[in-house]
Amino acid sequence: MIKADWIAVDWGTTALRAWAMSTSGTLLAEAHSENGMGSLDPDAFEPALLDLISDWLPAGKTRVIACGMVGARQGWIEADYARTPCAPTASILTHAPTTDPRLDVRILPGVCQMSPADVMRGEETQIAGFQALNPDFDGVVVLPGSHTKWVHMSAREIVSFQTVMTGEMFAALSNHTVLRHSVTCDDWDASAFDNAVDESLSRPEKLAAKLFSLRAEGLLNGMTNATAKSRLSGLLIGAEIAACKPYWLGQPVALIGDKKLCALYARALKPQGVDAVMTDATTMTLAGLKAAHATLTE
């Protein structure tokens, strides 16, 4: 039976992932469940965690380091934000209230920026992991997702960042507007995506006028759902890249996130002269949690 020296946890809105770790940083076991923060009342967090990790717990106390929305106001316990400019690896962790004597749970803070107002929870840990593996990186880290983060890193600090809710807007338009008839499809049209990115980048003010045409082109001119879906994705990612130009222009760019989604961002950035580096998201998360654990035990 595997016993952990400490346990790393990534606890987001929709999922819970845990890794049993040795003191030396070796990954011993992993487990996950769908007990995301979004579906749990405050007193349901400890049982949800024990469901996943109790077999890994030796006698005595085991430290659990958690990042993500678990530390939001609606989560287990609120872990305050670090304020930019700041290192992505936090120095002050928040103890979560537990009743099982084997648990010592500490939650990493998120990062906030006061002006323009912005927040992240979880991404800072992936950035800390990226920084641990690329200590000399100065540039921009992009974390595509429901709420994509564009993060300017310099001198080992998060200088500033910008959230763009492209993923959530894509989902809302695809599922909750008339476009749902036009974009439901598993296929993909890469050149339609490329053209739409280019249209949004060259004429960003036209975006509002281009969405309904995805429906009308299907009705009148037989545009396929694959093309409409790819165009919708390209229009929104293009608009995001247009809005975030001050971030990527002239900067080294690294991508952390879902492989397919990161590939779309890399493809969309390439014609702008940006060769974005792709990284593995889970590797970054784990490296960030290891860095936080190392800070605690130094």
Add this chain to the structure above:
Amino acid sequence: MIKADWIAVDWGTTALRAWAMSTSGTLLAEAHSENGMGSLDPDAFEPALLDLISDWLPAGKTRVIACGMVGARQGWIEADYARTPCAPTASILTHAPTTDPRLDVRILPGVCQMSPADVMRGEETQIAGFQALNPDFDGVVVLPGSHTKWVHMSAREIVSFQTVMTGEMFAALSNHTVLRHSVTCDDWDASAFDNAVDESLSRPEKLAAKLFSLRAEGLLNGMTNATAKSRLSGLLIGAEIAACKPYWLGQPVALIGDKKLCALYARALKPQGVDAVMTDATTMTLAGLKAAHATLTE
């Protein structure tokens, strides 16, 4: 008991409205129900109509003139589109299949534009009504709604038009994204709306970066939900006006639609030097249906 000489019907996706009319065009009675086209199977249209109007039907056949989504492919029967450039008053109506011998139901066509692809159903009848009441109007008619239409009218024809799904996007973002926590509110902040319109018009490429900040400003800086909602509305309407600049620039503009919504568009257009004329939507619909009826009986 009121008996109709003919009956005017506006049958949209979510509502059904009917007016009992005299031959001379006098409004005798009106009725409405929530039996919109979106909730009806093809064989449910005749019963839904009879529910509302059977008391008005004299012996013999009564003509019913209907506009709107009732003529869509998913409606009662598909009424083909007229193609731009074309008059807003259609010459060819589509007979709907009925079993009650008292009914003679005719559905008005929508209008389509092949390039860029666009469609309307129902708005063309309001435009026809506006034209009947303002026969010399050359300019742009704007019909704000879930799918706002910008329509260039010249020489009594629809020259071109542009649909922008601002209303539906506002609803999707307000109800189906993280912004739902930030914009649920009955209050309004007019200056926040004005500033947001101005931001979108002056920097339309920044829109994508401004949506999540409505949430973050509430979390960090105490922005109220009234301000966030008004900003969201202003950002989206501002983006629409930016995208539709070729329509309104240097043109007389008339607004047809919900009074409150039209007032927002008028307010947003005013700093651009556009003094938009407000009109009553129901008056326009009824005038358009009367014009269609007159064409049939000429």
